[in-house]
Amino acid sequence: MKLIHMTKNLKQRIMKIKVIAFDVDGVMTNGSINLDEKGQEIKMFNVQDGLGIAVLRKAGLKTAIITARSSGCVAARALDLKIDKVYQDAYPKSAAFGDLLKNFNVSPDEVCFVGDDLPDIPVLKQAGFAVAVANASSDAKQYAHYVTKKSGGNGAVREVVELILKTQSRWKTVLETFV
Amino acid sequence: MKLIHMTKNLKQRIMKIKVIAFDVDGVMTNGSINLDEKGQEIKMFNVQDGLGIAVLRKAGLKTAIITARSSGCVAARALDLKIDKVYQDAYPKSAAFGDLLKNFNVSPDEVCFVGDDLPDIPVLKQAGFAVAVANASSDAKQYAHYVTKKSGGNGAVREVVELILKTQSRWKTVLETFV
Amino acid sequence: MKLIHMTKNLKQRIMKIKVIAFDVDGVMTNGSINLDEKGQEIKMFNVQDGLGIAVLRKAGLKTAIITARSSGCVAARALDLKIDKVYQDAYPKSAAFGDLLKNFNVSPDEVCFVGDDLPDIPVLKQAGFAVAVANASSDAKQYAHYVTKKSGGNGAVREVVELILKTQSRWKTVLETFV
Amino acid sequence: MKLIHMTKNLKQRIMKIKVIAFDVDGVMTNGSINLDEKGQEIKMFNVQDGLGIAVLRKAGLKTAIITARSSGCVAARALDLKIDKVYQDAYPKSAAFGDLLKNFNVSPDEVCFVGDDLPDIPVLKQAGFAVAVANASSDAKQYAHYVTKKSGGNGAVREVVELILKTQSRWKTVLETFV
Numbered sequence: 001m002k003l004i005h006m007t008k009n010l011k012q013r014i015m016k017i018k019v020i021a022f023d024v025d026g027v028m029t030n031g032s033i034n035l036d037e038k039g040q041e042i043k044m045f046n047v048q049d050g051l052g053i054a055v056l057r058k059a060g061l062k063t064a065i066i067t068a069r070s071s072g073c074v075a076a077r078a079l080d081l082k083i084d085k086v087y088q089d090a091y092p093k094s095a096a097f098g099d100l101l102k103n104f105n106v107s108p109d110e111v112c113f114v115g116d117d118l119p120d121i122p123v124l125k126q127a128g129f130a131v132a133v134a135n136a137s138s139d140a141k142q143y144a145h146y147v148t149k150k151s152g153g154n155g156a157v158r159e160v161v162e163l164i165l166k167t168q169s170r171w172k173t174v175l176e177t178f179v
Numbered sequence: 180m181k182l183i184h185m186t187k188n189l190k191q192r193i194m195k196i197k198v199i200a201f202d203v204d205g206v207m208t209n210g211s212i213n214l215d216e217k218g219q220e221i222k223m224f225n226v227q228d229g230l231g232i233a234v235l236r237k238a239g240l241k242t243a244i245i246t247a248r249s250s251g252c253v254a255a256r257a258l259d260l261k262i263d264k265v266y267q268d269a270y271p272k273s274a275a276f277g278d279l280l281k282n283f284n285v286s287p288d289e290v291c292f293v294g295d296d297l298p299d300i301p302v303l304k305q306a307g308f309a310v311a312v313a314n315a316s317s318d319a320k321q322y323a324h325y326v327t328k329k330s331g332g333n334g335a336v337r338e339v340v341e342l343i344l345k346t347q348s349r350w351k352t353v354l355e356t357f358v
Numbered sequence: 359m360k361l362i363h364m365t366k367n368l369k370q371r372i373m374k375i376k377v378i379a380f381d382v383d384g385v386m387t388n389g390s391i392n393l394d395e396k397g398q399e400i401k402m403f404n405v406q407d408g409l410g411i412a413v414l415r416k417a418g419l420k421t422a423i424i425t426a427r428s429s430g431c432v433a434a435r436a437l438d439l440k441i442d443k444v445y446q447d448a449y450p451k452s453a454a455f456g457d458l459l460k461n462f463n464v465s466p467d468e469v470c471f472v473g474d475d476l477p478d479i480p481v482l483k484q485a486g487f488a489v490a491v492a493n494a495s496s497d498a499k500q501y502a503h504y505v506t507k508k509s510g511g512n513g514a515v516r517e518v519v520e521l522i523l524k525t526q527s528r529w530k531t532v533l534e535t536f537v
Numbered sequence: 538m539k540l541i542h543m544t545k546n547l548k549q550r551i552m553k554i555k556v557i558a559f560d561v562d563g564v565m566t567n568g569s570i571n572l573d574e575k576g577q578e579i580k581m582f583n584v585q586d587g588l589g590i591a592v593l594r595k596a597g598l599k600t601a602i603i604t605a606r607s608s609g610c611v612a613a614r615a616l617d618l619k620i621d622k623v624y625q626d627a628y629p630k631s632a633a634f635g636d637l638l639k640n641f642n643v644s645p646d647e648v649c650f651v652g653d654d655l656p657d658i659p660v661l662k663q664a665g666f667a668v669a670v671a672n673a674s675s676d677a678k679q680y681a682h683y684v685t686k687k688s689g690g691n692g693a694v695r696e697v698v699e700l701i702l703k704t705q706s707r708w709k710t711v712l713e714t715f716v
Contacts, residue, residue, distance in 0.1 A: 025405035032511070033403040039434025042221065043399065045203035047248075048296055055297075069405075076218025085345060118408055118413075118536040137406060137516070139533060150468075153211070156201040158316070175318060178297040179304075221579065224570040225563035226606075227654055227674060235657075255576025281611075323548060332569070337674070357655040383584035390690070391582040397613025400579065427584075475585055476592075476715040483716075495585060495695070497712060 013129045013145060014167040018110040020056060021100060021123075022157060023093075024074055026116035027133055028065075030153030043073035043165040046153050051083045052161035058177070059170045062104050066096045068119050094122040114160055116140055116152060131160055192308045192324060197270045197289040199235060200243040200279060200302075201336060203253055205295035206312050207244075209332030222252035224344050231340035237356070238349045241283050245275045248296050249316040271302040293339055295319055295331060310339055371487045371503060374524040376468040376534045378414060379422040379458060379481075380515060381451075382432055384518035385491050386423075388511030391436050407503035410519035416535070417528045420462050424454045426477050452480040472518055473500055474510060489518055541630035550666045551704040556646040557593060558637060558660075559694060560630075561611055563653035564670050565602075567690030572704055583690050588697035590618045595714070596707045600640050603633045605656050619670040620674060632657040651697055653689060668697055 025031055028049060034042040056063055062084045067074060070088040078086045087096035096157055101108065109128030113120070114137040124130040124143040132144035135151040146163070148156040165171040204210055207228060213221040235242055241263045246253060249267040257265045262280055266275035280287065286309030292299070295315040303309040303322040311323035314330040325342070327335040344350040383389055387406060391476040392400040411444070414421055421441045425432060428446040435445045443461055445454035461464065467486030474494040484487040490502035493509040504521070506514040523529040562568055564588060571579040593600055599621045607625040607683060615623045622640055626631035638645065646665030652656070653673040661667040661680040671682035672688040683700070685693040702708040 031405040033408060034400055034403050035403065035431045035434050035436070036400045037398050037430030037434075039430065039437070040216050042213055042215045047210040051210060051296055051298070052242050072216030073214045075216050076216075078213070079218070101224065117409055118533070119409070121537050133182065139536075175297070178300050178318075219574050221571055221573045224572065226568045226570050228568060230656070251574030251576065252572045255572050255574075256570070258576070345612055353654070357658050357676075375565055389584045390585050391587060391614070392579055393582065393610045393613050395577050395609030395613075397609065438609070476712070477588070479715050481652045489578075 010129075011167055013109070014112075014164055016110050017061070017112045017129050017164055017168070018106050019062040019064060019100070019104050020112045020160070020164065021066050021097070021127075023113075023115040023116070023117075024067040025121050026135060027114050028077070028152065028153045028157055030151065031116070031135065032153075041071045041073055043071065043077070045077050045152060046155065046157065048155055049153075049157035049161075050077075050081055052158040053083065055165070055174050056161055057082060057084075059165055059168075059174055061164075062102055062163070064104075066090050066093050066095065066100070066113070078167060079088065082128075091119065092122055092175060093119055094126070097123045097126060112164065114143075114157065122163060189308075190346055192288070193291075193343055196240070196291045196308050196343055196347070197285050198241040198243060198279065198283050199291045199339070199343065200245050200276075200306075202292075202294040202296075202299050203244060203246040204248060205254070205314060205331045206293050207336055209330065210295070210314065210330075217284060220250045220252055222250065222256070223332060224256050225334065225336065227334055228332075228336035228340075229256075229260055231337040232262065234344070234353050235340055236261060236263075238344055238347075238353055240343075243279055243283075245269050245272050245279070245292070245302065247272065270298065271301055272298055273305070276302045276305060281307070281340050290298065291343065293327075293336065304320070308343075368487075368503060369525055371467070372470075372522055374468050375419070375470045375487050375522055375526070376464050377420040377422060377457075377458070377462050378470045378518070378522065379424050379472070379485075381471075381473040381475075381478050382423060382425040383427060384510045385472050386435070386510065386515055388509065389474070389493065391513075399429045399431055401429065401435070402511060404437050404496060404512055404513065404515070407511075407515035407519075408435075408439055410516040411441065413523070413532050415440060415442075415518055415534055416525075417523055419522075422458055422462075424448050424458070424471070424481065425453065426450050426457065449477065450480060451477055452484070455481045455484060470518070472506075472515065487522075546680060547666075548704055551649075551689065551701055553647050554598070554649045554666050554671075554701055554705070555643055556601060556637065556641050556666075557649045557651070557697070557701065558603050559650075560652040560654075560657050561604040562606060563652050563672060563689045565614070565694055567615070567688065568653070569690075577610045580608065580614070581690060582614050583692065583694070583697040585692055586690075586694035586698075587614075587618055590620065591693040592702070592711050593698055594619060596702055596705075596711055598701075601637055601641075603627050603630050603637070603650070603660065604685055604707060605630065613655065615702065628656065629659055630656055631663070634660045634663060649697070651685075651694065666701075668709075 012044040064085040066087045068091045091095035107127045113127035114131040132141045133152045133156040150156045242265040245266045245318045269275035273324045287305045291308040292306035293310040312331045312335040329335045422443040422444045426449045448454035466484045468526045470487040471485035490499045491510045491514040499536040572662045601622040603624045605628045627633035645663045649666040650660045650664035651668040670689045670693040687693045
């Protein structure tokens with residue numbers, strides 16, 4: 001496969017995307033599971049990722065979270081970022097993905113999913129635009145159409161947001177609202 | 180543009196600075212948004228940045244914070260560092276910047292602002308000395324007169340402090356009070 | 359010693375492994391000891407390591423923790439990952455290792471131990487497959503059959519899990535349950 | 538100055554050391570000041586540094602902390618590591634250093650001090666063996682006899698401990714108690 005074909009193919013995939021769903025640990029964070037003495041968790045999100053998600057909404061795209069774990073940290077972050085749909089305790093993730101399709105009334109090729117490990121593979125296999133982060137396990141990367149340059153918690157989400165909005169020629173409009 | 184001209188121009192900009200204002204997330208921190216199960220935040224500042232800000236005060240310059248988010252972490256850090264003026268929930272940031280000019284009775288070219296992302300652009304456009312940190316988004320960097328070598332939370336603030344005080348020939352005096 | 363011999367020898371060691379025991383600080387975490395004002399601890403584990411340990415169980419291997427320190431963080435993480443046996447306050451660690459052999463009814467050459475520092479040496483000397491993480495002290499590395507490429511808290515545990523399961527030809531079966 | 542002379546000089550300095558005093562932020566931690574919404578702090582120490590300090594005690598050397606800040610985190614860590622003398626809120630640090638000399642009945646050339654920034658300079662100037670960590674400010678490094686390869690919170694303290702104990706031919710004995 002030549003790079004130019006790959007690029008063309010990627011562009012076609014990205015042009016169709018209406019919903020972007022993210023795994024949490026290792027994607028919206030660097031994969032660190034921080035526990036206090038009582039087992040309560042602290043999650044480390046990223047401020048530029050957050051702005052990216054806010055910008056997706058401004059641009060009219062829908063956002064979702066699909067995570068196999070569950071914590072108040074995710075609920076708080078999702079509320080702050082006004083994420084449209086949050087699936088916690090989602091195992092297997094394909095069930096949540098099925099519900100997501102109904103909820104947003106979209107087909108799989110209209111969804112981008114960003115993951116990092118084995119439980120993400122069933123969704124990566126279905127999503128129209130499957131993304132693995134730089135720090136994803138090698139097995140997860142096998143099922144991705146695109147691997148981010150930045151790692152989870154360090155800008156991977158923002159990179160995907162900009163890639164989609166620039167490919168869809170929506171970034172410039174967003175940028176103008178700030179400038 | 181030749182480096183020597185750039186330097187000359189930068190020096191002229193820096194010589195006028197009387198007030199230095201900082202964004203928080205990604206500038207005074209590495210951009211990590213750390214949330215516990217109840218959505219309470221923990222921010223990660225930097226000790227050498229803190230000394231830099233204390234030194235700015237000793238040298239007679241004024242300091243401010245302009246952040247679009249809001250948390251007790253920032254209030255605590257600002258109190259500890261005796262920052263002169265704190266704007267939280269500042270959106271758009273240009274409004275806070277306008278108030279800052281009145282508050283310190285200065286013109287825009289007497290203010291340095293350090294930011295990292297899109298919401299900082301309106302202020303970067305106005306500030307006499309606009310600084311983007313190494314980890315700033317590429318769009319924010321377009322509006323900066325200077326991009327730091329160090330990243331936010333890892334010495335970017337200190338780098339700006341030393342650059343300004345050394346350019347204004349005030350660093351040596353500060354250093355002598357320690358040595 | 360030639361590499362091919364080394365590999366053969368390593369393979370023979372790994373083929374026998376039935377139990378995998380981990381040190382905590384510096385192995386399941388990056389070695390950071392995070393204390394709040396009351397001395398309560400927060401430990402930073404890794405999500406991909408966690409999946410690796412879950413996968414070990416699925417594949418029929420037993421898991422254990424041997425740490426010289428003690429905290430609720432470890433108890434919470436061990437519960438979450440259903441680790442079979444947890445030794446906290448284990449000093450010297452060789453005593454815990456002796457108990458572990460009885461508890462799982464295995465011989466030392468059926469146990470893999472992963473450590474990073476001096477208190478781990480007595481167990482590294484006994485374990486059939488002794489592993490030091492990339493960030494281990496140079497003295498601890500002297501007693502290891504294998505040094506991980508990844509560091510503690512950043513995938514070292516996962517690397518050991520995949521190395522063992524792939525060598526024992528069990529990884530493919532595990533992977534299929536996800537794919 | 539030739540390296541061999543430098544080494545000889547360093548060795549002579551190190552041979553005399555009986556007390557080792559550490560700054561906290563940037564030396565025993567990576568310099569991150571972590572604040573929650575109420576301004577309560579979390580400090581991030583290092584497990585291998587901790588073992589190094591325990592080993593210093595075993596080897597008969599005395600240990601101290603001299604920090605300009607104050608927090609329960611430091612008190613908790615010092616208690617855990619049985620540090621002989623803790624100076625918090627120490628400003629200027631030279632006063633604490635004077636008290637330390639009396640307390641341990643030693644002369645300045647029998648003390649090693651490890652620091653990272655301007656407030657450490659007065660003590661670095663007096664200490665028989667003055668050490669700056671890799672992440673120290675350039676001004677602090679000017680006053681150091683030795684700059685560590687590792688940075689604060691990432692093994693700098695352990696590096697100093699091993700350098701001193703190996704130079705004093707005490708490391709082997711310590712190591713044997715573990716092996």
